[in-house]
Amino acid sequence: MSELNPSSSSSPNWFTRIDVRGISSDSRRAILQCVKDKLGFSKAVEVLGISKGAMFNYLHGLRKIPEEVILRALPHLSESEFREVIASIDRLRSYGIIRGDGSIDYSLILQAIALAHRDEYLKQAMLRFVVENFREDLRKMLGVSYVHIKFTWDKSFEEFLMERKKRRKVRDPETIKYYRNLFKKYLEGRELSEDLVDFVLNHSNKWLRNVFRHYIQYLYHRRAVSPEIYGWLMEVVPSRSYKLDVRPYPINPEDLAKTMEFLRTNHEKYYLVYKIMLEGGLRLSHALTLIETFNSGEVIEVPGVGLETKRLVCLHDKGFCRYYLGIRDTAKPCEWVYFSLDTLKLLERYEGSEISKRAVEKFVRGHGLLAPKYMRKASWRLMIQVMSREVARFIQSRFGELKVSEARYEDLLSEADMYYPSYIDHLRKSIHVASIDKS
Structure with a gap:
């Protein structure tokens, strides 16, 4: 593990490697100041073997600090303290890497570079530096050609x-459409070149990097580019970075009640969409997929678990159903969808309907209603009030946060069936109370 740790403990006699002749006047004063701050004025004067007047003159630049004073000061500092107070060029001079006449000791430099063979952190730092500062030279050395x-x-x-x-495969139609629009606008018809790479790197829309990288992978898959070009481009053009952004999502119960009541009264199909999202904790895309592909008569086997079951399972005595949607091989999976018997009636009425995600979002935005993304969040907050987080994660297919073994899968399914009716009751009461308070 030490190979991955850039900081290592220094030798007690680290200062014996220092050539004090390479330390400038400003850095010498900084060293004395550090020793004085660390030991106190009187103690520093004592260990350095100088008078108080001399110390004052040295610190204020009135007299040049002799090399022997610095030699006596260094043992009272740690190597990390020395590195902090001394300028980078002076540090290189003090280690003998830069000679007194300004020339470079290449043998020392090469010895330091050779450490990259056994130090992963140093190797990665060197690679990043070379890529960032000598990209074109490196490309020429590797013989990388973009060949039109x-x-x-x-x-x-x-x-x-x-x-x-x-x-990760890209199967969401909306994502494909977005990627296609970006590609057509910025990349279509352009030749792979250094200018194009710079254009993608500096573009304000970082999603363009993802589209570019996908196309490079496609070219490599078709063997249209060499492994050298592929590796080079994937290194130079990093994927879109994701910043962890802790954002509050204030969800007012009255707004939730208002949204559901407005949709129930004015747009039954969108009401169904929101009802599915709220009752099952679904994303909008999964709710639309459920409505479009709903098929209650199938018998399926849950992959990797060996569980054979009807796709639609209704527990009439408990007032709910669950439907196996079976979206697995994506970054956002959705296995079981839980919903009430009332929702089933609506679902059977609209099954097979193709509903545009954009149309739903535009409609609710135009009427000042809660956005679809809040339904899953509202569902989660209410759900964990009546069941364990593990069961709630299972119901909402939050498998990135939940590891499920084959043996545990059926246990969680049973627990979900047991606790879900409590959630439906809690959800209805929450919305009902909120609507009463609002009125």
């Missing part, structure tokens, strides 16, 4: 995104 590759969005690229990518 033109960017063109076609069906084969879409198929690659949806079916042939080795890691």
